[in-house]
Amino acid sequence: MGRKVGAEYTPKKACRFTVWAPEAEEMEVVLQKGQEPVLMEKVEDGYWVKEVDGIHPGDLYRFRINSQIELPDPASRSQPEGVHGWSAVVDAGSYQWQDDSWTGIPLCEMIIYELHVGTFTQKGTFEAVIEKLDHLKELGINTLEIMPVSQFPGNRNWGYDGVYPYAAQHSYGGAAGLKKMIDACHQKGFAVLLDAVYNHMGPEGNYLSEYGPYFTTRYETPWGKAINFDDHHADEVRNFFIQNALMWMEEFHFDGLRLDAIHEIIDLGATHFLKDLSLATDELEAKTGRKYALIAESDLNDTKIINTYEKGGFGLEGQWVDDFHHSLHTLLTGEKDGYYADFGSAEILAKSFRQAFVYDGKYSDFRKRTIGNDPSGIDPSKFVVCIQNHDQVGNRPLGDRFSELVSFEQQKLAAGILLMSPFTPMLFMGEEFSEDQPFQYFVSHGDPELVKAVQEGRKREFKYFLEHSGEFPDPQSEETFQRSKLNWDFQKNNQKNAIFEYYKELIKLRKAGKFQDFRNEKIVTEAFMDRDVVKVIAGKLFALFNFSEDAQKVKMPAKPENWKLIIASGDKKWSGKEQFPKQIPGDKILTVPASSIIICES
CATH class of the missing domain: 2.60.40.1180 (Golgi alpha-mannosidase II)
Incomplete structure (x- = not known):
């Protein structure tokens, strides 16, 4: 399955350090506790390896490259001092799991609930999620999908600015808190999916390029240089991210991954990175006896993503379908700006309900080109649909939720269509009780220049809106983050409580097979x-x-x-x-x- 990277702690109070730096002439492990730096050995394919005795969990370390710069481990399991601080050794095998009998939930039976750990509860931690599992159980949810939790700058972020893909966010509770959450979920019958980002890395604390060619100049993405999946030294870059995916599923017991914006994972090689990831996941299934779901976010409407290997596909279990959301949203809100211009009629919704893809080889006026291919014959449960998600809410100028855009009756209409549809449904946190608190874009960067760039970038993006309203939530502000937290007092409001009971009934009917036809x-x-x-x-x-x-x-x-x-x-x-x-x-x-x-x- 490839070489593991990072700091692997052993019961012998030793740690095997592995880092990929193909162009380095010298590599050392620097231990904060005052020991002399330890010279590492260069092995095949540009890896440096050294086993060091006398190491304990929590010990801090960095790597020194060519006797010049000291940097955190790119595969760090813990960053207790933030993205610029020392890395910490973690004993990955110390947690005593209680989910041995857990067998998982197939995608076709999932009712998914997307949540952001930092705003789902007032405490904003992994362990605080456990306190709300009884609510989700009563609702009828059986699968949680958590937004990215890889270490990001500061304590407030959507998660897509992560720069240490192997480290669970320290302010959320780190690796220990995450394992407790997943273990508790499994014991209560919930599968757990992780939103994983393999199309870019965040800008602050991103030291990957100091180690090797993790990025390529061949392609550009909306976030800058593309990750190097098909250029020189790409094999080891691919291994870095595949090992990361396997870690989340094997060590942390995640039931699968939601793969962010896979259309920006650019790979023109003979075997696409996603197929390699799917094949590696198959091997993990054979090893563990558990099933894992890989679900792609894609705007390509391309069945290749979920088609079998035999049909030339990548073999992923499912994919998000924006067409369903856009069809329903435009009909109920009347919005026709941007990509919504391609939708807006009952006929379009009917087509989406029938086959998921509206654009199935059809010309898009908004994109000025033909989009998609024919999804006929594909099991509809492979398509994940929603009426709200973090993107469709949080990327609005004010982060206003669906409940703020439509009437009480329209909310019930939309929920009914979602949960009776032939597709795998996904709710966004708070949707089930008509949450009216916004979900806004927030960050807590430490670099003043980056903060300014983010603020000005958002203002440029919503220039038209600002000219007409003057309102704008500052992404860096603590208030923007606090305003985005759920309000759990919904049962004091008759209409919100009615929505909750209505969702419960719809989910109950769906689980009972009432909508099976x-x-x-x-x-x-x-x-x-x-x-x-x-x-x-x-x-x-x-x-x-x-x-x-x-x-x-x-x-x-x-x-x-x-x-x-x-x-x-x-x-x-x-x-x-x-x-x-x-x-x-x-x-x-x-x-x-x-x-x-x-x-x-x-």
């Missing part, structure tokens, strides 16, 4: 040309989505003689205005309340 049958959809209503027929199921702000009259199918009501979002039970009967006669003219969903079965 939407996943197993060839779905027939029709968008009425004279009404804002989408009708979905699948096997024994019949659903109506009314996107109009007015009630609409729709004729029920003649057969069967009576339809059994599964759920109606406009029912008084969910703080709606109507009282629906348990049965609805076939051929009846049914009044569908404004902004609501009705689901029946024959």
Whole structure:
């Protein structure tokens, strides 16, 4: 599986240090406790290795390159003093796991909940997440997806500025706290996925280039130079990130990874990095007897990502599908700016509901080119969909959530479509109780010039908005971070509590298989040309989505003689205005309340 890097602690109170620096002429381990620097030995492929006795967990160290500069370990497991400080030795095998009976959850059964550790609770730690597991259990969630936790500058960050991919964020509780959280999740029946970033590294504390050609000048990404997956010395760079992925799954017991923006993982080699990662994960599955899910975030609409090796694919288990979100968001909010210009009709939503990809080899007016390919024949559970996520909320100028953009009834309509869909659903933290606190972009960089660049960059990005409102949350401000924390007093608010109970019911119905025909049958959809209503027929199921702000009259199918009501979002039970009967006669003219969903079965 390749060479492991970093500091591997052994029970003999020794530590094997390994670092890749192919162009270095000399490499030393510098121990903070006052010992003389220890000269390392250069071995094949540019690695330097040395086993040092008398080392204890928590001991601090750095590497000295060519007797000149001392830097933290690029594969550090712990950075207690921050991104510029000393690295710390961690005893990876000391934690006593209690999840031996855990077998995992297949992607097709997952109901995913995305959360940011720092803002999910007031404490903002791994162990504080454990305190909310009973809430998520009551809701019906069975899978947590946590935003990136690799060590980043300061104590506040979305996580995408991580610069030590092997180190769990110290302010969250480090490796020990993360393992406790995952262990507790498994004991309560939750799978846990990690958002892993292999397309770029953050700018502050990023010392990788001092060690070797981790980046290439061949390509540029939105964050600068691309990671070197196919240029000179790429084999060892690929190994660095594959070993990282395996560490998270084997040592930390993560059930899989969500891979950030894989369209910016640029690799023109014969075997793409993602396929190599998938093959390495297969080997880990054979070794551990557990299943792991690799889920890609991609805007390519390319089935190659999830197709099998035999079909020339990368073999990943799933991928995010933005088309579903955009189709639903534009219909309910009326927003048509930017990439939303490619969406906005009931017909487009119907297509997304039927096959996930709206752009399946279709021309995009926004991108000015043809996008995607045909997803026909792919299990719909391989597509992960949502109505909110960290990007779609946090990258708005004010970080305003869906609940601030649409009405109470529209929120229920959207939730119904999400959870009855044939795809794997994902909620964003707080969505289940109509959280109205924003989720804004925040950082805590230590470099004043970088802080200024981030602030000015966000202002340029939202120049039009600023000219018309004058409001702008400062990413560096502590207030921006605090404002983004969840408010857990939702049960004091009748509508928020009703939303929570409604989500519980939808998830319960989904788990009971009530929506199974939407996943197993060839779905027939029709968008009425004279009404804002989408009708979905699948096997024994019949659903109506009314996107109009007015009630609409729709004729029920003649057969069967009576339809059994599964759920109606406009029912008084969910703080709606109507009282629906348990049965609805076939051929009846049914009044569908404004902004609501009705689901029946024959």
